[in-house]
Amino acid sequence: MSKILVIADQKDNKIKKSTFEVLSEAKKLADASGSSLEAVILGEAIAQEAKVLAHYGVSKIYTVENSMFKNYLNRPFIDGLKKVIDASSPKLVMVPTSESVKDYLPGLVGATNACGIMDCSAVSLDGGKVQIERPLMAAKAVSKMESSDDLVILSIRSGSFDAVEADTSLSCDIESVDLGTVDIKAVFKELISAQSDRVSLDDANVVIACGRGVKDKSGFELVEKLADVFGAAVGSTRALVENGIAEPSLQVGQTGKVVSPDLYIAVGISGAVQHTAGMSNSKVIVAINKDEEAPIFSLSDYGLVGDLFDIVPKLTEAVKELKAN
Amino acid sequence: MKFFVCCKQVPDVAMAFQIKDGELQKDDLNYVLNAYDASAVEESLVIKDAVSELDLSLVLMGAEKGKEALRKGLAMGANDAFHIEDDAFEGSDSHAAANVLEAFFKDKEYDAILCGKQSQDMDMGLTGGLLAEKLNIPYVTNAVGLEVNEEAKSILVTRQGDAGQEKVELSFPCIVSCSNDMNEPRIPSLRGIMQSKKKPMNKVSVADLGLATDAVGKSGSKSTLLSMDFPKARKAGEKFEGEASELVSTLIDKLTNEAKVL
Amino acid sequence: MILELNEDQKMIRDSARDFAEKFVAPVARQLDVTQEFPVDLIKQAGEMGFMGVAIPEQYGGSDMDYVSYVLMMEEISRHCASTGVILSVNNSLVCDPLLKYGTEEQKQKYLKPLAMGEKIGCYGLTEANSGSDCASMKTVAKKDGEGWIVNGSKIFITNGTNADTFIVFTSTDASLGNRGITAFIIERDMPGVSVIPMHGKMGIRASGLSELVFEDVKLTDEHRLGDFNKGFKVAMTTLDAGRIGIAAQALGIAKGCIAESVKYSKERAQFGKTISNFQGIQFMLADMHARYDSARLVTLKAAFLKDSGKNYSLYSSKAKILAAETATFASNKAVQIHGGYGYIKEYDVERFFRDARITEIYEGTTEIQKLVVSSTLIGR
Numbered sequence: 001m002s003k004i005l006v007i008a009d010q011k012d013n014k015i016k017k018s019t020f021e022v023l024s025e026a027k028k029l030a031d032a033s034g035s036s037l038e039a040v041i042l043g044e045a046i047a048q049e050a051k052v053l054a055h056y057g058v059s060k061i062y063t064v065e066n067s068m069f070k071n072y073l074n075r076p077f078i079d080g081l082k083k084v085i086d087a088s089s090p091k092l093v094m095v096p097t098s099e100s101v102k103d104y105l106p107g108l109v110g111a112t113n114a115c116g117i118m119d120c121s122a123v124s125l126d127g128g129k130v131q132i133e134r135p136l137m138a139a140k141a142v143s144k145m146e147s148s149d150d151l152v153i154l155s156i157r158s159g160s161f162d163a164v165e166a167d168t169s170l171s172c173d174i175e176s177v178d179l180g181t182v183d184i185k186a187v188f189k190e191l192i193s194a195q196s197d198r199v200s201l202d203d204a205n206v207v208i209a210c211g212r213g214v215k216d217k218s219g220f221e222l223v224e225k226l227a228d229v230f231g232a233a234v235g236s237t238r239a240l241v242e243n244g245i246a247e248p249s250l251q252v253g254q255t256g257k258v259v260s261p262d263l264y265i266a267v268g269i270s271g272a273v274q275h276t277a278g279m280s281n282s283k284v285i286v287a288i289n290k291d292e293e294a295p296i297f298s299l300s301d302y303g304l305v306g307d308l309f310d311i312v313p314k315l316t317e318a319v320k321e322l323k324a325n
Numbered sequence: 326m327k328f329f330v331c332c333k334q335v336p337d338v339a340m341a342f343q344i345k346d347g348e349l350q351k352d353d354l355n356y357v358l359n360a361y362d363a364s365a366v367e368e369s370l371v372i373k374d375a376v377s378e379l380d381l382s383l384v385l386m387g388a389e390k391g392k393e394a395l396r397k398g399l400a401m402g403a404n405d406a407f408h409i410e411d412d413a414f415e416g417s418d419s420h421a422a423a424n425v426l427e428a429f430f431k432d433k434e435y436d437a438i439l440c441g442k443q444s445q446d447m448d449m450g451l452t453g454g455l456l457a458e459k460l461n462i463p464y465v466t467n468a469v470g471l472e473v474n475e476e477a478k479s480i481l482v483t484r485q486g487d488a489g490q491e492k493v494e495l496s497f498p499c500i501v502s503c504s505n506d507m508n509e510p511r512i513p514s515l516r517g518i519m520q521s522k523k524k525p526m527n528k529v530s531v532a533d534l535g536l537a538t539d540a541v542g543k544s545g546s547k548s549t550l551l552s553m554d555f556p557k558a559r560k561a562g563e564k565f566e567g568e569a570s571e572l573v574s575t576l577i578d579k580l581t582n583e584a585k586v587l
Numbered sequence: 588m589i590l591e592l593n594e595d596q597k598m599i600r601d602s603a604r605d606f607a608e609k610f611v612a613p614v615a616r617q618l619d620v621t622q623e624f625p626v627d628l629i630k631q632a633g634e635m636g637f638m639g640v641a642i643p644e645q646y647g648g649s650d651m652d653y654v655s656y657v658l659m660m661e662e663i664s665r666h667c668a669s670t671g672v673i674l675s676v677n678n679s680l681v682c683d684p685l686l687k688y689g690t691e692e693q694k695q696k697y698l699k700p701l702a703m704g705e706k707i708g709c710y711g712l713t714e715a716n717s718g719s720d721c722a723s724m725k726t727v728a729k730k731d732g733e734g735w736i737v738n739g740s741k742i743f744i745t746n747g748t749n750a751d752t753f754i755v756f757t758s759t760d761a762s763l764g765n766r767g768i769t770a771f772i773i774e775r776d777m778p779g780v781s782v783i784p785m786h787g788k789m790g791i792r793a794s795g796l797s798e799l800v801f802e803d804v805k806l807t808d809e810h811r812l813g814d815f816n817k818g819f820k821v822a823m824t825t826l827d828a829g830r831i832g833i834a835a836q837a838l839g840i841a842k843g844c845i846a847e848s849v850k851y852s853k854e855r856a857q858f859g860k861t862i863s864n865f866q867g868i869q870f871m872l873a874d875m876h877a878r879y880d881s882a883r884l885v886t887l888k889a890a891f892l893k894d895s896g897k898n899y900s901l902y903s904s905k906a907k908i909l910a911a912e913t914a915t916f917a918s919n920k921a922v923q924i925h926g927g928y929g930y931i932k933e934y935d936v937e938r939f940f941r942d943a944r945i946t947e948i949y950e951g952t953t954e955i956q957k958l959v960v961s962s963t964l965i966g967r
Binding site: 011071072073074075078098099100102103104105106107109110111114115116117118119131134135136137138139140141142143144145146147149185186187188189190191192193202206238241248249255262263280283284285286292297298299300301302303304305306307310311314315318319322 | 336338339342344349419420423445446447448449450451452453454455457458459462463464465466467469481483484485486487488489490491492493494495496499504505506547548549550551552553554555556558559560561562563564565566567569570572573574575576577579580581584586587
Binding site: 357392393396397400509512513514515516518519521522 | 594595597598599601602605606609634635636637640644649650651655
């Protein structure tokens with residue numbers, strides 16, 4: 001093996017925790033196969049933040065800085081990353097899955113004539129072959145796939161790997177790559193951001209998610225209060241998004257976000273596979289549901305059988321008290 | 326205006342399925358039009374209802390029985406369908422599929438190609454973007470809303486992004502991959518089913534597209550599916566019943582002292 | 588021998604299934620509680636083409652075959668047997684005889700809006716003291732110049748509360764028994780027609796059950812369906828086909844029982860494992876499914892014979908015997924598998940258990956069907 005390149009994912013010029021998970025696994029793969037590990041980060045002003053990547057054993061960092069990255073469009077990412085891939089010529093590229101990555105990666109795979117595989121949960125190298133595991137059939141099955149292509153680009157499912165401790169003593173070369181002119185046929189018009197001061201689902205250590213059981217907006221607000229005392233992100237099932245009770249960006253599951261926090265509290269969620277596909281990698285799962293037969297209890301570490309309208313306010317008070325001490 | 330929707334026929338993933346010796350058991354599966362593709366068809370039909378001049382064609386590559394999925398799209402209201410059917414497609418990955426679609430669209434006139442954001446069986450989500458790159462046209466994925474501006478020859482796509490909903494304007498021709506959050510696809514009425522029988526179903530072969538058989542199927546693919554299995558189930562933990570305040574103190578105790586996440 | 592649905596039939600089954608899951612299932616439990624006729628749902632079903640499945644396009648129908656009709660009925664009844672019977676009555680007890688016996692004018696005026704789902708039909712044969720023995724009916728149509736005057740009443744009429752068009756059987760010559768019956772088309776808004784809703788049914792509670800009362804209802808000869816004194820034949824041939832629809836309804840109930848039981852047995856844990864691991868449960872599920880499958884094959888054969896223009900009445904009787912007994916058997920087992928939960932309204936099988944029972948009774952009891960079958964074996 002020659003080289004592994006990790007594409008860092010960042011939000012507001014801060015690297016997301018999913019990047020460190022991928023970097024940690026990529027470093028293991030690189031060490032085991034005698035390959036080198038490089039990383040690339042793209043953004044508006046990421047020169048400073050880029051240095052953090054070195055703490056995970058990266059031997060070279062590419063930065064692509066440009067004001068075009070302010071608002072997300074796929075073309076600048078495809079062009080910028082193609083330049084870096086041409087310069088770095090890795091055998092394997094790994095990137096944490098996100099909505100932006102799901103958007104630009106197909107184009108990048110096409111532009112570099114690579115083999116692309118999305119949403120991998122395990123990666124191994126076998127000589128010139130890359131072998132992966134990934135969920136499919138609505139996450140009801142997992143598959144093993146392989147590719148012996150010259151360039152393989154993988155997106156990595158959140159929570160698949162543990163991030164190692166950063167070694168802040170490490171540093172490496174940083175090369176700035178010029179994006180150049182981008183032939184853009186798409187115009188960014190506006191961002192309707194989900195107005196929230198809460199931590200985002202992607203980065204949250206604690207997620208409080210709710211489903212149909214909360215019934216309406218006032219039930220949803222109970223869950224928001226609990227999230228606030230935890231400093232947690234709020235998640236929801238598709239049903240609540242469809243009812244207009246929760247923002248679409250809060251949807252966790254097969255068609256929403258895949259999250260893997262340290263603690264996931266499922267409030268009034270029955271546990272259909274469409275939802276659990278997005279949260280079953282969480283470290284500790286708590287379920288609160290009045291139906292003792294709810295499938296969510298089959299994967300929760302701690303299940304509370306009872307009325308969420310009684311339990312959630314009491315839990316909010318208890319956590320508030322705990323945090324105060 | 327001329328739109329195409331790329332369709333795929335997939336096993337109904339809502340139904341139980343069996344995996345034996347690493348392989349999906351295909352005999353008992355019920356095959357359906359990919360739900361994300363159905364949303365792409367529905368969205369096109371909504372536009373068609375508003376802009377009567379829209380001509381909507383469907384295209385599907387796959388086995389003979391794939392025409393059932395096309396007929397569903399026709400029964401929903403599409404004008405005609407192209408069925409790229411060839412035995413050589415067995416084992417195709419997204420790359421091989423994009424090769425075939427590129428060859429199909431090379432000499433076609435169109436304003437937009439809509440597709441589902443991924444297929445329900447593979448959940449890969451590569452084909453639309455790959456095809457756009459091959460055709461050298463702009464694309465957007467995970468669309469949850471579309472507004473067509475016929476005069477400006479552009480389409481305003483609302484996509485669900487990481488930070489919220491992003492509105493992006495694409496000029497024709499372009500590719501939009503659609504989320505199922507976009508709409509509720511209509512259920513074909515019996516009248517629609519009856520009429521769909523009379524709509525053109527054009528057969529296309531790999532040879533018609535000028536493709537060599539080794540550009541498609543397994544040899545045209547860059548990845549191989551080795552095996553399938555059921556995921557390891559997470560083990561059920563403890564379940565507590567009782568009075569709310571007791572449950573809460575038990576939970577706090579467990580989270581603090583056992584799981585150590587508080 | 589080909590035992591596979593064709594492409595159209597599969598598409599219709601899928602559409603009916605999607606419709607049932609999306610629109611019928613969410614309201615089914617509520618309909619059972621309120622006993623209210625599902626007006627909006629039936630309107631939607633009409634737009635889907637479910638109110639006149641096997642009626643030609645020129646008369647507003649969907650121009651499909653009876654096999655398709657069976658598939659539609661099964662998918663709808665899997666979630667709601669009330670909705671199933673409403674559709675069944677409109678399709679096979681009202682549209683069918685209008686198509687078979689109606690004049691061109693009657694088809695244009697009555698059949699078309701019924702098949703399109705713009706209007707709803709009901710079938711008035713049963714009376715308080717006249718069930719299987721229809722020669723004893725007391726509703727009388729008296730010749731009045733060129734026209735007729737109808738007096739009497741009909742009970743247990745499905746769709747009655749909301750029907751616009753009634754097919755009503757009357758005695759036109761009591762001395763001739765079955766040969767003195769004539770069928771008429773009666774419109775709801777005619778003077779002298781009144782509809783009295785009947786409540787308190789055990790199952791299929793949202794089917795709009797009513798008593799129809801006729802007081803000096805004046806009809807012209809244009810309201811007569813079929814020939815004078817030939818109403819018995821109209822009634823019997825209509826019921827022959829109707830039984831296929833009821834068999835399909837029963838199959839739907841059985842299918843629902845099996846689906847809910849499989850689901851529940853995989854969720855419910857006792858003695859440290861889900862009850863699906865116990866042979867006692869497995870045997871019940873196997874019995875339910877084996878009976879369902881065999882009843883379904885006979886029902887599809889009855890529909891196939893009808894579609895082929897062959898005599899199907901023997902098969903429609905056998906289908907109804909088997910499917911109805913399967914529905915009650917499966918619903919009984921489904922409640923047993925659910926244990927205490929099967930006995931409360933929070934679980935659908937409680938409703939299925941009550942809904943299933945009627946299928947052995949209406950449109951000819953199981954015993955009447957057995958007479959039909961045995962008479963062909965031993966001759967009459």
